[in-house]
Amino acid sequence: MTDVNRLQAGKHRVHFPRLSIQHRLTLLICALLLVVIIAVTWVSYIGMKNSAMEAGTSRLLTLSEQLSTMFQQSARQARATMRTAASNEVFLKTLFNNANGNSKDSGLAQLIKLQTDTSVVAVELINLNRQPILSVAGTNAHRSLNIEQELRATSAQPEFTTVGKIVPVGDSMYYPIIVAVTDKANKPIGHIVQWRTVRTTERALGQLSAIIGSDATLYIGNNDGKFWTNLLSPVALPAFNKTKTADVVTYKRDGNRMYASVRPIVNTNWMVMVEFPEKAILSPASEFLYWMIGAGVIVLLVSILFAWTMSRNITRPLQELTSAASSIASGNLSASVPVDRYDELGKLARAFNAMSVQIQNAHRDLEKKVADRTERLEAVNKELEAFSYSVSHDLRAPLRAVSGYAQILQEDYGTQLDAEANRILNAIMNNAHMMGQLIDDLITFSRISRKEVTHQPINMRQLAETCLHEIQESNGKIKYNVRIHDLPPCEGDQSMIKQVWMNLISNAVKYSSREALPAIEIGYKEKENEHVYFVKDNGVGFDMQYAHKLFGVFQRLHSSEAFEGTGVGLALTKRIINKHAGDIWAESAPGEGATFYISLPKNKDE
Amino acid sequence: MIKEVEILLVEDNIYDAEMTIRALKKVNLANKLVHLKDGEEAINFLFGKEQFAGRDISNIPRVILLDIKMPKVDGIEVLKQVKSNPATRMIPVVIMTSSKEEQDIVASYRLGVNSYVVKPVEFEGFARAVSELGLYWLLTNEVPLSNQ
Numbered sequence: 001m002t003d004v005n006r007l008q009a010g011k012h013r014v015h016f017p018r019l020s021i022q023h024r025l026t027l028l029i030c031a032l033l034l035v036v037i038i039a040v041t042w043v044s045y046i047g048m049k050n051s052a053m054e055a056g057t058s059r060l061l062t063l064s065e066q067l068s069t070m071f072q073q074s075a076r077q078a079r080a081t082m083r084t085a086a087s088n089e090v091f092l093k094t095l096f097n098n099a100n101g102n103s104k105d106s107g108l109a110q111l112i113k114l115q116t117d118t119s120v121v122a123v124e125l126i127n128l129n130r131q132p133i134l135s136v137a138g139t140n141a142h143r144s145l146n147i148e149q150e151l152r153a154t155s156a157q158p159e160f161t162t163v164g165k166i167v168p169v170g171d172s173m174y175y176p177i178i179v180a181v182t183d184k185a186n187k188p189i190g191h192i193v194q195w196r197t198v199r200t201t202e203r204a205l206g207q208l209s210a211i212i213g214s215d216a217t218l219y220i221g222n223n224d225g226k227f228w229t230n231l232l233s234p235v236a237l238p239a240f241n242k243t244k245t246a247d248v249v250t251y252k253r254d255g256n257r258m259y260a261s262v263r264p265i266v267n268t269n270w271m272v273m274v275e276f277p278e279k280a281i282l283s284p285a286s287e288f289l290y291w292m293i294g295a296g297v298i299v300l301l302v303s304i305l306f307a308w309t310m311s312r313n314i315t316r317p318l319q320e321l322t323s324a325a326s327s328i329a330s331g332n333l334s335a336s337v338p339v340d341r342y343d344e345l346g347k348l349a350r351a352f353n354a355m356s357v358q359i360q361n362a363h364r365d366l367e368k369k370v371a372d373r374t375e376r377l378e379a380v381n382k383e384l385e386a387f388s389y390s391v392s393h394d395l396r397a398p399l400r401a402v403s404g405y406a407q408i409l410q411e412d413y414g415t416q417l418d419a420e421a422n423r424i425l426n427a428i429m430n431n432a433h434m435m436g437q438l439i440d441d442l443i444t445f446s447r448i449s450r451k452e453v454t455h456q457p458i459n460m461r462q463l464a465e466t467c468l469h470e471i472q473e474s475n476g477k478i479k480y481n482v483r484i485h486d487l488p489p490c491e492g493d494q495s496m497i498k499q500v501w502m503n504l505i506s507n508a509v510k511y512s513s514r515e516a517l518p519a520i521e522i523g524y525k526e527k528e529n530e531h532v533y534f535v536k537d538n539g540v541g542f543d544m545q546y547a548h549k550l551f552g553v554f555q556r557l558h559s560s561e562a563f564e565g566t567g568v569g570l571a572l573t574k575r576i577i578n579k580h581a582g583d584i585w586a587e588s589a590p591g592e593g594a595t596f597y598i599s600l601p602k603n604k605d606e
Numbered sequence: 607m608i609k610e611v612e613i614l615l616v617e618d619n620i621y622d623a624e625m626t627i628r629a630l631k632k633v634n635l636a637n638k639l640v641h642l643k644d645g646e647e648a649i650n651f652l653f654g655k656e657q658f659a660g661r662d663i664s665n666i667p668r669v670i671l672l673d674i675k676m677p678k679v680d681g682i683e684v685l686k687q688v689k690s691n692p693a694t695r696m697i698p699v700v701i702m703t704s705s706k707e708e709q710d711i712v713a714s715y716r717l718g719v720n721s722y723v724v725k726p727v728e729f730e731g732f733a734r735a736v737s738e739l740g741l742y743w744l745l746t747n748e749v750p751l752s753n754q
Binding site: 389392393394396397398399400401403404405406407408429432433435436439443 | 619621622625628674675703704705706707725726727728729730732733
């Protein structure tokens, strides 16, 4: 996990972390709006439905009442006609005479008058035993129909008239209008029965439906509820259920819910029923619902557009900030964001720009400081360069002269000088040589300190063998027992690491040269993050309490009479190893040889 | 063809010069040697100017032994002029210097030096180096008969 990711993982959990704020805002607004639209639509739809139901019910009631009144009036008219006809004395006479003589003809003439229109299919005068006295048209079928109840009830009816129940005969439907023929004491002595057919033309029904409305259906039925007709043919009606509103019933027909109002037609044996399908009643509510859904969709689309624009307005500055911040992160410090608003985002943008300017200033200051320091360092470096250049030239020339003239003196006048003078000349020459060595070592040391380390793969085994070979060649008299183990390659500055091997191996050679069987071992120890190489000898060794002095410049643990040297070699070695981010240390005891270790960091790929 | 001058030694340090001449004498190579004290003198000598006006400049040395660090005109400048002039371009130039400075070595070879020798501090080594140089450039090395 990188640092950046670690910063991002906070305790707070974000839902849908991949969703951008722009989408999130839009979705949120739309979801809220959708809920509101649905709620409002539903509540208003329920309200609309209730009021439509109320309106439908009251329309039903009104219609059924009007129709009932209308039928009641036409029934009254028919009864009045019948009563007027029945009060004609000719029927009384005919009944007394039992349809004999003249009264029969005049009675028939009167009966024929009662064939008022084509719907009258038969007119009869019957006695109390229901024996026909006179009859116009009609068939035996009519005479056999059960109208006993109506006949009995007639005398109790106003005007001694009854509109009888509708009776289906085959495809036809008939109903009787019965009037009692009474004597002087208003006692019925017979009845006139006018049979009418329930027959309506489509045209008449069309007119009717224009009055009651095309969605309403009219039914007429007997008041016992056992027979109903739509005025064209008998119909069967399903069982009713009562509704909350009195006089309104509901039932299902052909899968559709129907509402109907049933009313008795006063002074008849009939009832009138007006039926509305629920769909028709609720159609205003349904229309409203469709309208609301349409409007809701439009509102939703508009608001999506609006929310999108709005959230873009909010997130655009954020995007600009993000890209500016990324730009700064990738090094373009002059990135800034446009400031064109005064809200929180505007403040943020201003703060960001201020921060960006601060960073630029800080960066510029830092650059300047670095440049200044570099310049100063370069100046110092140049001085050092010039210094070491002078040292290598100007110190060596007089030294050469000292050494040279001492040599000349010895060559030209050596025979004239005594032994002591010759010893002194030798001392001069030796010291001059020593001084030259010191100068060379110092210059090498200062040069290495200033040199940049390059990194290339080094074949350590080959390099160590090369160094060993060179050293043994210049130091050929003594036989050394040398063991070189396998040395894995490492990375570093080839010329510098060669210097390290030269110093370590020549030290081992030098300090073991007095041993009877000088032995040198060059080996390797594996460590987790570094290569550790070592050079071991069986020479004079040193006391570990002086180990801290080993790597100081001009520090020596042996006199130069015992072992020659300037005390720069190990200091130089340590400097090189440190420049490679490695380490150097030694283990030894006097007379038991010494082991020098160097560690170099492993390449990350290894 | 016998030359008037076989070795031109340009060296400001009189002790170094004396030791150089001594070493060359030991191998009998110092008979026709001219010693000049700085770069300016060397240039005047080679191109017949100032105090060397009228010198026959077609008589060129067989080798120039040149120190680097000298007053007025240094060895690098002399080398540059010698190697950029067609009349002197063919003369072998050996830089003899106390320093092992990388920058000097690179500059010298870039300008076309023929040898670059670091003078050892001890006289023995120095004398050996000088005599070997003299022997090589005067006796072993073959140069074109005509420099033109």
